[in-house]
Amino acid sequence: MKKVLVVFATAGLLAACGGGEKKDNAAAEEKEEVKKAPEDPAYTEGMALVLGSDCTTCHKIEEPFTGPAYKDVAAKYENTPENIALLSSRVIKGSKGIWGEAQMTPHASLSPEDAAKMVKAILMLKK
Numbered sequence: 001m002k003k004v005l006v007v008f009a010t011a012g013l014l015a016a017c018g019g020g021e022k023k024d025n026a027a028a029e030e031k032e033e034v035k036k037a038p039e040d041p042a043y044t045e046g047m048a049l050v051l052g053s054d055c056t057t058c059h060k061i062e063e064p065f066t067g068p069a070y071k072d073v074a075a076k077y078e079n080t081p082e083n084i085a086l087l088s089s090r091v092i093k094g095s096k097g098i099w100g101e102a103q104m105t106p107h108a109s110l111s112p113e114d115a116a117k118m119v120k121a122i123l124m125l126k127k
């Protein structure tokens, strides 16, 4: 009986590992889907929100300013739903210490949906 349990436990572990891999593949496929050229309407919409907010007082697309260049942000993070959620919450709550000592001010009035659209557009800058 004990042996059976061990076998089951091992099988469970293996299944857990396999599941992890599958998830990576799904994320990669999803990435291909979100990662369209900047002519993508999602890019145009997200960037319009960025330009309409205060983001440009600290960020430029090509070079670091008070905050990191959006191109560098795109190079650092894969365009996955998880990263979009993570970065959107940092934009809303503010952030410090990831890129340096400069602080990104919180954007508490920004809706999570708009923040996600902005971040999505930024991550589309990945070459």
Ligand code: HEC
Pocket: 050, 053, 054, 055, 056, 057, 058, 059, 066, 067, 068, 073, 087, 090, 091, 095, 096, 097, 098, 099, 100, 101, 102, 103, 104, 105, 107, 110, 118, 119, 122
């Ligand atoms: C007051 C200056 C300032 C403003 C305004 C600002 N940022 Fe930032 N941003 C920063 C700084 C500084 C960092 C790096 C923070 C860190 O090191 O944790 C940053 C980091 C980021 C990051 C990367 C976060 C990470 O986890 O790597 C994203 C994405 C971002 N900003 C998007 C935006 C968007 C979108 C807006 C407009 C809604 C915006 N920022 C407005 C200064 C600013």
